[in-house]
Amino acid sequence: MDYLSEAIKQSLWLIIHFDHELATIVWTSLRVSLTSTALASIVGVPLGFIIAVGRFKGKHHVEVALNTSMALPTVVVGLTVYSFISRRGPLGAYGLLFTPTAMVIGQFILATPIIVALSVSATKAIDARVGETARTLGANAVQTAAAILNEARYAILVAIVAGFGRVIAEVGSAMILGGNIAGYTRTMTTAIALETGKGEFSLAIALGIILLLIALSVNAVVQSFRLRGS
Numbered sequence: 001m002d003y004l005s006e007a008i009k010q011s012l013w014l015i016i017h018f019d020h021e022l023a024t025i026v027w028t029s030l031r032v033s034l035t036s037t038a039l040a041s042i043v044g045v046p047l048g049f050i051i052a053v054g055r056f057k058g059k060h061h062v063e064v065a066l067n068t069s070m071a072l073p074t075v076v077v078g079l080t081v082y083s084f085i086s087r088r089g090p091l092g093a094y095g096l097l098f099t100p101t102a103m104v105i106g107q108f109i110l111a112t113p114i115i116v117a118l119s120v121s122a123t124k125a126i127d128a129r130v131g132e133t134a135r136t137l138g139a140n141a142v143q144t145a146a147a148i149l150n151e152a153r154y155a156i157l158v159a160i161v162a163g164f165g166r167v168i169a170e171v172g173s174a175m176i177l178g179g180n181i182a183g184y185t186r187t188m189t190t191a192i193a194l195e196t197g198k199g200e201f202s203l204a205i206a207l208g209i210i211l212l213l214i215a216l217s218v219n220a221v222v223q224s225f226r227l228r229g230s
Contacts, residue, residue: 003201010202015209021182022203026210029187032100032178033168036107041160044112048119048159049145053131063120069113074106078176081106085177098179103187106173111163118159122152154225161222168214 014022051062083089085096085105096102126148134147149156171189178185180194188207195204 007201007205011204011206011209014203014206019206022206022210024183025186025188025191025207028100028185029168029189030214032103032174032187033107033164036104036167037111037160037164039104039108040111040115040163044115044163045119045149045156045159048116049123049149051116052120052123053145053148063117066113066117066120070117072110072113074110074170074172074174075176077106077109078173081109081173082176097177098181098185100178100185102177103174103185106177107167107170110170110173111167114166115159115163118162119152119156122155122159123148125155126151154222157222157225161218164218165215169211 051059051066081102082097085091085094085102087097096105130151131144131148134144139147169189171187171193174180174185174187175190175193178187178190180186180190186194188211192204192207195201195207
């Protein structure tokens with residue numbers, strides 16, 4: 001157990017002094033995950049609303065497909081995107097492979113179905129009288145949608161947080177598309193996998209602690225919003 005206690009001591013030292021390598025890895029993770037989550041939210045929330053309130057043929061099948069895609073394996077997403085952006089792929093000329101942009105694309109694909117599906121549920125949970133009242137008061141389609149989304153804002157916030165949680169903790173797609181390049185595409189999860197494989201546990205433990213702290217912080221913020229709205 002001596003090696004474990006020593007690794008924990010070193011990991012705490014890295015966190016307290018915010019080691020440069022540690023800071024770079026954390027910043028890369030946050031930058032990529034926040035960007036992909038923001039893009040997924042811009043697409044996912046409106047799309048979820050449209051699916052929830054829309055009436056079209058095959059709506060049930062679309063919802064089933066969304067719920068299924070929430071469990072997309074990260075390595076499959078990574079492999080699929082890799083096949084498109086590798087040198088021999090149709091988008092190979094853009095040089096996206098092993099860049100943060102490639103990682104954002106992969107994480108966007110992972111986060112979007114979650115945000116869409118949970119936004120659908122959030123919108124459906126709102127009393128239909130909200131939209132009816134807005135239309136009675138003369139609201140147009142955009143204003144009516146805004147009124148409904150405002151009522152569902154806390155559930156939608158949870159949807160966005162769930163999307164962020166999905167991508168900040170994933171490793172397969174980030175490893176395949178980013179290449180785990182030090183100082184450029186190395187994220188917390190890929191660094192943990194690398195350091196553990198090398199038998200260097202101090203940095204891995206430090207990054208694991210930070211991941212947990214990020215998760216706790218995000219959920220604390222969501223809970224505070226909920227309490228304010230209740």
